[in-house]
Amino acid sequence: xxxxxxxxxxxxxxxxxxxxxxxxxxxxxxxxxxxxxxxxxxxxxxxxxxxxxxxxxxxxxxxxxxxxxxxxxxxxxxxxxxxxxxxxxxxxxxxxxxxxxxxxxxxxxxxxxx
Amino acid sequence: xxxxxxxxxxxxxxxxxxxxxxxxxxxxxxxxxxxxxxxxxxxxxxxxxxxxxxxxxxxxxxxxxxxxxxxxxxxxxxxxxxxxxxxxxxxxxxxxxxxxxxxxxxxxxxxxxx
Numbered sequence: 001x002x003x004x005x006x007x008x009x010x011x012x013x014x015x016x017x018x019x020x021x022x023x024x025x026x027x028x029x030x031x032x033x034x035x036x037x038x039x040x041x042x043x044x045x046x047x048x049x050x051x052x053x054x055x056x057x058x059x060x061x062x063x064x065x066x067x068x069x070x071x072x073x074x075x076x077x078x079x080x081x082x083x084x085x086x087x088x089x090x091x092x093x094x095x096x097x098x099x100x101x102x103x104x105x106x107x108x109x110x111x112x113x114x
Numbered sequence: 115x116x117x118x119x120x121x122x123x124x125x126x127x128x129x130x131x132x133x134x135x136x137x138x139x140x141x142x143x144x145x146x147x148x149x150x151x152x153x154x155x156x157x158x159x160x161x162x163x164x165x166x167x168x169x170x171x172x173x174x175x176x177x178x179x180x181x182x183x184x185x186x187x188x189x190x191x192x193x194x195x196x197x198x199x200x201x202x203x204x205x206x207x208x209x210x211x212x213x214x215x216x217x218x219x220x221x222x223x224x225x226x227x228x
Contacts, residue, residue: 003155033215040123042220043158058215090157091142103147103216105157 002026006091006106013081015111018021021076021109023091031094033103034058035067036087043090049074059092116141116207120219128227131194133177135222138207140186147188148206148216149179154186158204175199200226 007022025032030051045058047066054064063085065077074093076110078085088110092103121136139145144175146165150158162173169181175198179190188205 033216040220043218045215048215092158094225102160103158105150105159107155107157 004028004091004104006089006109007108009107010110011112013078013111014042015082015113017081018077018079019079019081019111021089021091021111022073022105023075024073025091025093025104026070026072027093027095027104029093029095029104030071031096032068033092033094034064034074034076035090035092036060037108038087043070046076046089081111083113085111086113087111116145116217118205118207118217118219120203120205122222123220124223124225125226126225126227127195129197130194130223133190133195133199133224135190135203135205135224137144137168137179137190137219138186139188139205139207145209147179147181148208149173149177149188149190150204150218151175152202152221154201161190173220195226197226197228198225202207 004025033048034046039044044060046064049055049068052071067075088108089107091106094103095101117140119138148163149161151160151161162171164171164181172178177192202221202223204221206216207217
């Protein structure tokens with residue numbers, strides 16, 4: 001099925017460990033995004049990539065890095081995980097940088113840092 | 115800068131009753147407005163969107179929303195609630211000039227009472 005695929009779906013990390021969340025889309029979309037979702041706070045943008053080869057910080061980028069590997073793939077890396085990074089992470093994509101197309105979301109990665 | 119306020123983090127309605135979820139936005143330029151729905155343990159799915167043109171927009175599953183510029187509102191309604199409507203709903207805003215990022219509200223959890 002066409003869409004946005006995130007891996008893994010669940011992950012438990014110890015404080016200080018590193019990991020990479022993977023995201024791939026097969027809709028030939030230009031723009032991709034990483035959000036985190038926390039109770040009572042909605043979705044907050046971590047990083048985005050308006051087009052292949054570009055990345056920009058969002059609202060909450062500290063503690064994260066991203067790589068737009070190619071047009072399909074956009075990964076999120078936690079270099080040294082902290083309990084404050086316990087969250088549900090969503091990747092999304094859009095056909096164009098103009099938001100009127102709306103976003104297509106993946107099913108999320110539930111991350112717990114202990 | 116844009117922002118979205120969703121009034122009521124939790125809303126309960128009886129099956130068959132009117133559903134009304136409130137969203138007010140702040141934007142210095144004409145907005146694009148969106149409603150997304152999130153079912154348990156899933157990603158967000160686009161319900162409907164307003165970009166330009168008709169201010170009453172219809173979406174999936176019988177939902178509709180009306181853009182009221184004078185009230186800076188984009189409330190979501192459905193005439194008759196169904197058990198399957200139980201989910202979390204997010205309002206989001208972007209701007210007319212192609213700001214590639216959506217800003218989300220904090221969400222409203224809708225519970226349907228049998």
